[in-house]
Amino acid sequence: MQRIGVFVCHCGTNIAATVDVKAVAEALGHEPGVVISQEYQYMCSESGQELVKNAIKEQKLTGVVICSCSPRMHENTFRKAAASAGLNPYLVEIANIREQCSWIHKDIATATEKAIILGRTAVAKVHLNTPLTSMESPVVKRALVIGGGIAGIQTALDIAEAGFDVDIVEKNPTIGGKMAQIDKTFPTLDCAACILTPKMVEASQNERITIHSFSEVADVKGFVGNFTVKIKKKARFVDETKCTGCGLCTEKCPMKKVPNEFNMGLDNRSAIYIPFAQAVPKVATIDPNYCMMMKSGKCGVCSKVCSAGAIDYKQQDTFIEQQYGAIVVATGFNPIKLDKYDEFAYNQCPDVVTSLELERLMNAAGPNGGTLLRPSDKSHPHTIVFVQCVGSRCDDEKGKPYCSKICCMYTAKHAMLIREKYPDTEVYVFYIDVRTPGKNFDEFYRRAVEQYNVHYIKGMVGKVTPKSDGKIDVQASDLLAGEQLHINADMVVLAAAIEPDKTARPLATMLTTQMDTNDFFTEAHPKLRPVESATAGIFLSGACQGPKDIPETVAQASAAAAKAIGLLCKNSITCNPCVAHSDELMCNGCSSCEKVCPYGAITYVDKEFRMPDRSTKVRRVASVNPAVCQGCGACTVACPSGAMDLSGFSNSQIMAEVDAICK
Amino acid sequence: MNKNLKEQVLRSSGVNVLKCMRCGKCSATCPSYDEMEYHPHQFVYMVEKGDIETLMKSESIYKCLTCFACVDRCPRGVEPARVVEAVRLAAVRQQGGNRLEPSDIPALLDEDLPQQAIVTAMRKYAK
Amino acid sequence: MQVNENFEPVIVAFCCNWCSYAGADLSGTNRLNYPTNVKIIRVPCSCRVNPMFILRAFQKGADGVIICGCHPGDCHYTSGNYFTRRRITLLYSMLDFLGIERDRTRLEWVSAAEGAKFAATMQQFTEDVKALGPNRRLEDLRCRKQ
Amino acid sequence: MQEAMIKRAKELLADGSVDRVIGWKRGEFAYDITPAVFTSAEELDRDFVCDDFTAANVSKYLVKETQKEGKVLAFLKPCDTYSFNQLVKEHRIDREKVYVIGIEGGPKLDIEKIRAKGITGILGVRNEDYTLKIETIYGTQTMPFYEAVLGKCASCKSKKHVVFDELIGEDGDVLDSNRFEMVEKLENMTAQERFDFWRDQLSKCIRCNACRNVCPACTCENCVFDNPKSGIDNKAPADSFEENMFHIIRAFHVAGRCTDCGECSRVCPQHIPLHLLNRKFIKDINELYGEYQAGADTTSRAPLTDYNKDDCEPSIVHERGVE
Structure with a gap:
């Protein structure tokens, strides 16, 4: 009873x-x-x-x-x-x-x-619940970090520090991510490269960290504590183990008209290239879309000059498979494309740039060696207009509904740096709101206004028109003064919204984690579990979860690492006991369940049964591995005889619920 | 604040003025800005406050070209031009509110004026 | 069929634990109202919903059955909702073939972030079922409420 | 053909290639034919029959037969080979234990259609150049052969043997059949008309379970309708269980596995067109997920244990339906 x-x-x-x-x-x-x-x-x-x-x-x-x-x-x-x-x-x-x-x-x-x-x-x-006991499943003591930006690097370093092996998978030829492209960081104005590159080197030299650069995650199987991941190492046509990174090939390469991604296409690189001086791994990569040898079979200069013999035009993509106990996603962000914003003339005028392009224009390793010049005529700009919230806080299909969070601060930084370096330049910032919640952030913004005399104007730019004299007419509203302004500018800088990297969506599908409608990964709990995904063993680091600045990203990266370490420290984890089980007496051995099982948890055994007439009969029956089964219940419906049932959500339990509701 | 008028304007425009984040891009983009006493963003804000009679009395409602630049560029999809139009309709629908009478037309005609402009004007400025 | 103004349909909603049940919770967290007629049964995945459960609900006097799961491609178990989609499509088509009103059954993909969609879907579904009136074609008379 | 079959069966029994033969034997009446297992030449000579009434699909019996020792010779008509293959695919039949001889298929005769002509006291039926000569206790009567053909044979889908070890007679081709005509007709009715049609049909059900027991796809060790743990067990006809649960669940259980052999409707004593439910599923599967014939091979994935990422949504039922 x-x-x-x-x-x-x-x-x-x-x-x-x-x-x-x-x-x-x-x-x-x-x-x-x-x-x-x-x-x-x-x-x-x-x-x-x-x-x-x-x-x-x-x-x-x-x-x-x-x-x-x-x-x-x-x-x-x-x-x-x-x-x-x-x-x-x-x-x-x-x-x-x-x-x-x-x-x-x-x-x-x-x-x-x-x-x-x-x-x-x-x-x-x-009434129909039965006592269930959890099984234990072993934990593979190795973590995978997907993405090699500052988030991925920090997570990997922290996990390695705790004594676990970590692999970083980075889709680009070098780790470093967006931070490597940034000139200075707010609110301290220290040089991004100076604080990032030591971490990159540290990661490459840490014997517990393996960096798979120019690689992608191709497939993920398994579950918490025991993921099997297939990593695609894309052919870079250079033997990583032989290349010394001397750079001779990049100098001698005759094909030098390739837009340089690292400098946002503001200058060119060669077909064989090392993205930037401090790249890790410092290994050359051939771009097959531009390499003349690859395209027409005529050239081979890099191969001739390479004393290490590292060039391999016949290199193929290779796949490696590795087991991991935990996976940390750190796929980061990109600025959105501005093609749909005709009013800002981004596509018509080279002197209308995005903030990330401005970073490169101001960087000492950038296209102008650190001198801020207009991309169109390499002249010194005297009037610069910054436009905030381009594509952020939009309620239309052109932009993103969220605040990109970092733009207010980096714009204040840009404005300040320009005024510091070129006091003859007038800087206007058109803002809707200035959002500076953060330690020393508002003070930083106030310095831009009070100390550097940056003109902050409450209002929005409505139209940017390039003029025949090379100047740019910026038509904007000044809401506080109640007037419409026309600024005769030399450059316009657009604070483009940021969005999750395009690789995140297919990755989320492979990892069976959830994303929101903007393709940011969804955390397990918005307040209490901000660095875990809802899928056990998958953790979130950096801007893949939502817009973040560097300090926040690093904080989250370490938090994700801590969570991953907490998992890797365990020798085994307790499995969910709500798993499928097959009633051997009813099982037909028809294999329907096996076909729908996403985890391969079902196998078949030949089993001897005693019949009522005391004879014996051997029948093929299904057997579920409770450590592998995740309890989705797909098999229970595929099973025609009803032999397969799910503990905790049994047929009779669900039907009892149905009956109780309909009563 | 006139609640009925506000509701009428909101209904006839179909605009949710609460979506406005007050960036002022509508006014930044408006080609008639200097002609107008109240500017597109003010229309949205004043309708939100219910201060519609002021707008109805203002010449601004006839200065809007209905070019829809503000509608196109508003990041929040607020459609200020529809608000202006709704206020204008509220004005011309009042007794004696017609901005343009058929008898006014002969004086306005000139050779280069396209016929369509007259028809449009009648549609916009009279009930 | 006579339309009873006071007819309050019984609606059974099967929600997968990872997306739709969380979506339902979110509509609660956001205080988004939907009719009390909807009662939710939590299942690990929409693919746990056996067609038998749906028929059982109708037999016991439910007036509408709705199944909610993760969006295709977002299944917590990778592929569960793809199987759901085939099974339920065939079942609904069969019920239609047997002359059962189409609006009594529904499948909707609701993610954990779509609290508003969940509430709106339940609102709409309840209205649709209300418009159909009580389920008479699939219920077991012995189960009918007095 | 019957003589050739008996001769071959005797040979195989004699040389020890098989231990048993599964075929048909005559019952009390000439048309009252039942599947049977033969173990000796004498039994074969005495009882084995293959004529216009041997419509029964023997493949299902091989589930039990192959669980026993020794090898079985099975005579399979083209339609039976599909069921056989499907059972092999589901590991229900041990293919190694069966020697399959493919024989020519129907059309087979439906005694009910002969009786429907008012012909009673039937002693025997002969087919003479597609005219049936029916011997009765009241003398000989005649009727056209094709008017007495079984429903399932009239819409035959294939004369091809998808599996055999040897053939007696010729192999045929997959036919361009009209088997979905009635399904389409029903689909084009209004919901009320469909409901009335099915209520009319299914309410005749007396739950004799013949449809289930004959069905080659229904080979469960323990049927859900007999299993108190399933929650839908029900053994006797009760109120609307048959209309609302039994036949829908049964059709769904065999969806994607039913080869459309038509045995369910053949054996139904109440003449309920049960095969229409199965054909509705087959038609839907063909239209929504690509042509699929259960039992055509032993390797392909069944439609319900497979998926495509761009499969249609269930709302398609609304979109394409009439009314």
Whole structure:
């Protein structure tokens, strides 16, 4: 005979304000098998849990139903409480009467009625719950970091520091990411390269870190503690192990008209190239789209000058497969394309640039050697207009609905640097709001205004028109003065919105992690688990999760590393016991279940059965590996005979819930 | 604040003025800016406040060219030109509110004026 | 068929734990109202929903059944919702073939971020089922409520 | 053909290649034919029959037969070979234990259609140049052969043997059949008309389980309708269970696995056109997921254990439906 306890939570007024909790407890007390039905202010509190524990012991409960918030919130809390009182944790069911009842309904009568039905449904299910025991599964002591920007580098360094092997997969020929392209960093104005490149070198020299540059993740299988990842090492046509990075090939290469990605296409590089001086690994890469040898078979200069004999025009993509216990995603961001913003004339006028292009124009290793010159005529600009929020905070299909977060600060930085270096230059910043929440951030912005005399104008630029004299007419509104301005500018800098890297979406599919509508990875909990994805063993680092500046990125990178280390430290992890199992007596051995299993958890064995007439019969039957099964239940529906069932979500349990709702 | 008028303008324009983030790009882009007493962003803001009679009395409602530059460039999809139009309609629909009478037309005609402009003007400025 | 103004349909919603159930929670967190008629059953994945459950619900007197899962490609278990899509398409087509009203069944992809979509979907589905009136074609008379 | 089959069966039994033969034997009446297992030349001579009434698909019996010791000789008509293949694919039949002789298929006769002409007291039926000479206790009567053909043979999908070890007679081709005509007709009705049609048909069901027991796709060790743990067990006709659950679930269970052999409708004592449910699934699968014939091979993935990332959404039911 079942002895079920029902506990209804007020959640302060969160539930009690719209659900008559007393009536719910009273009504559920009359359900079959229920021996105790109580309500309490906060069930999840220490004393609330104590109430449940005492009832389990005193009433010898065989099942517990908690009517409270979402099971995604406190299922574990109550399972632990039950376990500590000696009840199998899987004999606890949660009826979600907060998120799915009190918070969405206003009428007390109907909300109470619904809460009773939800409670009744949980009672009906718990009648059929069975005690479950978790299995243990071993953890591979190696982590994979996808993306080699500052986020990936920091995560890898921290994990390696803790004594675990880490692999970094970077799609570009070098690690470093966006930070390598940045000139100075706010709010301290120290040089980005000076603080980044030592970290890059550290990563390359750390014996626990393996860098797979110019590589991509091709396939991910497995689950937390035991992922199998296939990494595609793209052919760079240079033997990484032989190349010394001397750079002679890049000097001698006759094909020098290739747009230089590192400098945002503002100058050119050769067909065989090393992205920048401090690249890690410092290895040349041949761009097959431009290499004359690859295209026409005529040239081979690099091969001739390479004393190491590293050039290999016949190199193919190769694949390596590796096991990992944890995966950290650090795929970063890109500025959006501005093709759709005709009003800013970005595509018509070379002197209208994005902020990232400005970084390169001002960088000592950039196309102008650090002197800020107009891209069109290499002249010194006297008037520069900055436009904020280009594509950010947009409610249309052209832009992004979110604030890109970093633009206010880097624009203040640019304005300040320009005024510092070229005091004869007038700098205008058109802003909607200046957002500077961060340590020393607002002070930094105020310095730009007060100390450097940058003209901050509240308003937006409506139209940018290149003129025949090489100047640019910037038409804008000054909302505080109530006028429409025309500024005769030399350069316009657009603070383009940032978006997640395009590789993130297919990666999320491979990792079975969730993304939001903007393709940012979704964290397991927006407040309490910001660096974990909802998929166990997958962690999030840096701007792939949302717009971030460098300090925040590094903080999150270390946090993700800490979470990954926490996982790798364990020798084994407890598996979800809600897995599939096959009733051998009913199994036909038809292989339907095996075909739909995404984890390959099902195998077949020939098993001998004793028949009623005492003869024996050998039949092929399915067998589920509970450590591999993740409990999706695809097999249970594919199984024609109903031999396959899912613990915790069994056919009879779900049907009991259906019946209780329809009653 | 005139609640009825506000509701009428909101309904006839179909614009959600609360979407405005007050960036002023509409006014930055407006070719009639200097002609107008109240500018596109002010229209949106004043409609939000319900201060519509002021706008109805202003010449600004006839200065908008309905070029839709503001509609095209508004990052929030607010469509200020529709707000201006709605206020103008509210004005011309009042008794005696017609901006243009058929009898005014002969005086306005000149050889280069396309016929269509007259028709458009009638449509815009009279009920 | 007579239209009963006071008809309150019973609607069973199967929601996958990872996306749609979280989406439903989000609509709660954001206080987005949808009718009390909808009662949610949590399943690990939409592919756990056996067609038997749907028929069972109708037999027991449900007036509408809706299945919600992760968007195709976003399944927590990689491929579960692709199987769901085939099974449910065929089942719904069969129910249609048997003359059951099409608007009583629905499949919707709702992500964990789409609280608003969840609420709007439930609102719409409830209205659609309400317009159809009580399920008489698939219920078991013995289960009918007095 | 019957003589050739008996001769070959005796040879194979004699040289020890097979231990048993599965075929058909006559029952009380000439048209009352049942599948049977033969173990000796004498039994074959005495009882083995293959004529215009041997419509039964014997492949399902091989599930049990191949679980026993020794090898079985099976005579399979083209339609039976599809069922056989499907069972091999699902590991229900051990292919090694069966020697398959492909024989020519139908059309086979439907005794009910002869009776429907008012002909009773039937002793025997002969086909003379596509005119049936029916011996009855009241004398000889005649009717055109094609008016007495089984429904499943009238819409035959294939004369090709998809699997055999040897053939007696000729192999044929996959036919261009009209088997979806009735499904289409129903699809073009209104929902109310369809509902009325099916209510009319399915309410006749007496839950004799003949459809399930004859179905070569229904070989479960323990059927869900017999299993109290399944939650949908139900043994006797009860209210609307047959209309609302039994036949829908049964059709869904065999969806993607049904070879359209038509046995369900052949054996239904209430003459419910059950094959239409299966054909609806087959037609949907063909249209939505590409042509698929269950049992045509033993390696391809069944449509319900497979997917495409760009499969249609269930809303297609709304989009393409009538009304």
